[in-house]
Amino acid sequence: MLALATLFPNVDWEDMWEATLETLYMTGISVTATFLLGLILGLLLFLTERGNLWQNKPVQLIIAGFVNIFRSIPFIILIILLVPFTTLLVGTMLGANAALPALIIGAAPFYARMVEIALREIDKGVIEAAKSMGATDIQIIYKVLLPESLPALISGITVTAIALISYIAMAGVVGAGGLGTLAYLDGFQRYQNDVTFVSTVIILIIVFIIQWIGDFFTQKTDKR
Amino acid sequence: MITLKNVKKVFHTKDGVVNAVDGVNLTINKGEIFGVIGYSGAGKSTLIRMLNMLEKPTDGSVDINGESLTSFNNKQLRIARQNIGMIFQHFNLLWSRTVRENISFPLEISGINKKERIKRVDELIDLVGLSGRGDSYPSQLSGGQKQRVGIARSLANNPDVLLCDEATSALDPKTTDSILNLLVDINKKLGLTIVLITHEMHVIRKICNRVAVMEEGRVVEEGPVLEVFRTPKRTITQDFVKQVTEPEETEETIQHLIQKEGHSQIVKLTFVGGTAERPLISDLIRKFEVYVNILQGKISQTRDGAYGTLFIQIDGQPETVKEAIYHIQQQEVEVEVITNVGIGNTVS
Ligand SMILES: Nc1ncnc2c1ncn2[C@@H]1O[C@H](COP(=O)(O)OP(=O)(O)OP(=O)(O)O)[C@@H](O)[C@H]1O
């Protein structure tokens, strides 16, 4: 402990721990919500495509439009654009919860495209085989589409989660809290480079762990 | 059992209208193996896919077991499909599921409880000869084994009809034979009606009772396999029959001989059923003063008897040769005397 204190004189480990928990909290909620929203959007994108189960051009165009627009807006601008929406929803512009809407709206379209690509990889013949056995659309979704694309869905959410961690750090600069806020306010503005350094290391560790878990499950579910 | 009345399928593509199936009438009897043969693009897949409404006919009606599939709504159709199995050229197994889980899939769909599913899957694994491989994933199986899983899966809900879309086209000859044997086996054991499409006459010859020949969306010839083999009417049918009965180089060899040999006669004999097994040639030599030279021959077995062709060269006094040929004609053997024009246009 003493060694740490001499090496990083400005680091308040209690603050650091709290900031880590905040970052983990934002990561957990935003990844989960992004996964669900992205999955639904991705499924809808895929299903409404020409020749697929729920072929529907207008719906396809609307969802694709939404996804493309929100995927293209740089995250830092999205946060600002969403200020009125966030204040309406959360009541404040600051804190971890206030960062969530922008995080989810920024990342879900990104993931939705990955879901769509993953679903397109599925052999059409397999879907047809399920139809020939009398499967309902819902059965096709949860017995064929999702299991058959699972490895790609997992590796997609891994990439998205890592992108989310960098979004969360960015959101920290505008007051979301977590390691980003700590690194910016204490580390950057007060010239405490050791704080920035430790925050960065913790973020890297989180990223590596997520990558490792993601790779593990991608491989485990891939029976091809 | 299965009745198609004036079934049509029109596709509208960017390049215009495609009449993939153009007014097909067919009756397929209960318990038979019915083959549809045709070249690529003839409309075979489209036709078979209309038997379970994977493709909706543009016009006409499809009846199975007295039920009109063409008039069914989605829900009725889903239930009807549980009674119609289908296997595919590329097997279409779920790679995320084991053999056991793949076979269980249609049972889950029809709402069978877990205990019964396990029992039924075990029976099916035995039936198709995959004992011990139940926990493998499709990626760990050979093509033939994958098709066995496909067959087991298609039989899970005890269907009355099995549709096979080029089920053996992705397999090597030996594996093809073993899959065909399995199909005959379950056809006998379960009394299943099988409709299969193929572009290989070999498949028709080996397991079908009746065959329909498709060309440009239409059925141009139809009948019991042995009869179609004996008297193929259309050129396309004759070509398909040759696939099985004549080695590819026959035509060239014969042409070559005709040009070389002036006085002897070259004769094509076609045997059907019992006659294929009689010692015709030794009979001929014993009774007539002729030399017989066997040029080429092949006998193949169909489900309802043997079928074969034999090319021989008969040499001797012109009178004797004529008598010998007359003698063969009395034996229920079809005889064609080959002149130098070509095998298709011979005088008999
Ligand atoms: N979904 C579709 N849209 C447009 N045209 C189609 C479609 N499906 C089939 N066709 C056309 O219909 C015709 C018949 O196709 P089909 O697949 O039934 O032939 P096939 O006899 O099964 O050939 P193969 O032996 O190559 O499988 C072809 O000209 C094909 O291009």
Ligand SMILES: [Mg+2]
């Ligand atoms: Mg085909």
